[in-house]
Amino acid sequence: EPEVTQTPSHQVTQMGQEVILRCVPISNHLYFYWYRQILGQKVEFLVSFYNNEISEKSEIFDDQFSVERPDGSNFTLKIRSTKLEDSAMYFCAGLAGAPMGSYEQYFGPGTRLTVT
Amino acid sequence: GQNIDQPTEMTATEGAIVQINCTYQTSGFNGLFWYQQHAGEAPTFLSYNVLDGLEEKGRFSSFLSRSKGYSYLLLKELQMKDSASYLCAVEYNQGGKLIFGQGTELSVKP
Numbered sequence: 001e002p003e004v005t006q007t008p009s010h011q012v013t014q015m016g017q018e019v020i021l022r023c024v025p026i027s028n029h030l031y032f033y034w035y036r037q038i039l040g041q042k043v044e045f046l047v048s049f050y051n052n053e054i055s056e057k058s059e060i061f062d063d064q065f066s067v068e069r070p071d072g073s074n075f076t077l078k079i080r081s082t083k084l085e086d087s088a089m090y091f092c093a094g095l096a097g098a099p100m101g102s103y104e105q106y107f108g109p110g111t112r113l114t115v116t
Numbered sequence: 117g118q119n120i121d122q123p124t125e126m127t128a129t130e131g132a133i134v135q136i137n138c139t140y141q142t143s144g145f146n147g148l149f150w151y152q153q154h155a156g157e158a159p160t161f162l163s164y165n166v167l168d169g170l171e172e173k174g175r176f177s178s179f180l181s182r183s184k185g186y187s188y189l190l191l192k193e194l195q196m197k198d199s200a201s202y203l204c205a206v207e208y209n210q211g212g213k214l215i216f217g218q219g220t221e222l223s224v225k226p
Contacts, residue, residue, distance in 0.1 A: 031212050043159065043203065043216040056211050091158055095212055104149065105214065107158040 002026045004108035006092050012114045016081050021111045023075040023092030031095040032075045033105065034067065036060070036088040043091070049075065082115045089113075118144075120217035122204050127223045133192050136220045138204030142185040149214060150178050150189045151203040159203055162189065191222075199224045 005024045013019050025032055034046040047057040049067055066078045075094075079086055092108040121139045128134040140148070147166040151159035163171055165180035165187060177190040189202055201219040208215060 033213065035214075042218045043205075043214075045213045045215065048211060048213050050212075056213055058213075089156075104161040104164060105212070107151075107160070109158050 004092055004094055004106050006090075006108040006111050008111060009109065010112045010114070012116065013082055015084060015115055019079050019082055019113065021077045021079075021090050021092075021113070023077075023108055024073060025075055025092065025094035026096070026106060029094035029096050029106070031055075032069070033093040033095070034077045035091045035093060035107075037091065037110075038085075038088045046077070046090075079113075082113075084115050087113055087115045118206065118208055118215045120204055120206055120215055122202075122217040122220045124218065125221040125223070127225060128191075128194055130194055130196060130224055130226050132194050133190065134194060134222065136189045136191075136202050136204075136222070138187045138189070138217060140185050140187070140204070140206045140217075142182065144208040145182060145185070145206060146209060147207045148178075148180055148187050149205040149207070150176075150187075151205060153201045153203055153219065155201075162202075194224050196224050196226070198222065 007022045032049045035043050037043045045058050047061045048055045064080045069075045089110045089112050091110045093105040095105050149164050150162040152162050153159045162176055163178035165178050168182055170179045175192045180187045201221050203219045204217040205214040
């Protein structure tokens with residue numbers, strides 16, 4: 001069964017540094033998402049991406065965040081200057097069909113980001 | 117806002133049945149998902165409801181009432197491995213983005 005993969009599984013970085021989190025979605029997926037989950041808290045939507053552009057983003061997704069799909073395979077989340085409060089588990093998710101509420105989102109295993 | 121409410125924690129006995137409730141705001145509703153999440157792992161899909169009624173999938177069933185903004189997840193013949201957090205998530209406005217509840221931490225005891 002195809003899976004969403006994410007690298008690295010754990011990233012430790014110093015405050016102010018840039019990080020890039022990588023995801024390889026399932027090949028026939030067309031819609032892509034990033035979510036985060038701070039330890040002990042709920043899963044929060046960050047951004048959705050379709051047809052090589054952002055379709056929606058949350059208030060969390062400020063100017064420090066960016067996403068791209070540079071080669072039609074990888075889907076990346078970049079945080080330009082990390083803050084302590086960016087420490088969280090970051091999940092990539094993908095969706096095959098039109099986001100009409102008819103399909104499940106497949107989640108990757110996550111990247112645990114620790115900012116020190 | 118788009119608040120999703122579910123109980124914080126529940127305890128049940130192995131072999132029993134447990135029902136986890138979820139309420140949500142109905143404006144813009146497009147579909148409701150239930151996910152299971154073990155500590156430190158990704159959410160895994162359990163069920164999806166878009167129309168009123170019950171969807172059954174083995175030991176797990178999920179119910180939806182759109183007019184009441186209410187859903188429940190029913191787990192039958194509980195096993196120890198069912199101990200996990202159960203996340204209710206609502207898709208609003210056909211955008212695909214999911215708004216998650218806080219999760220219900222289920223403990224299954226022998």
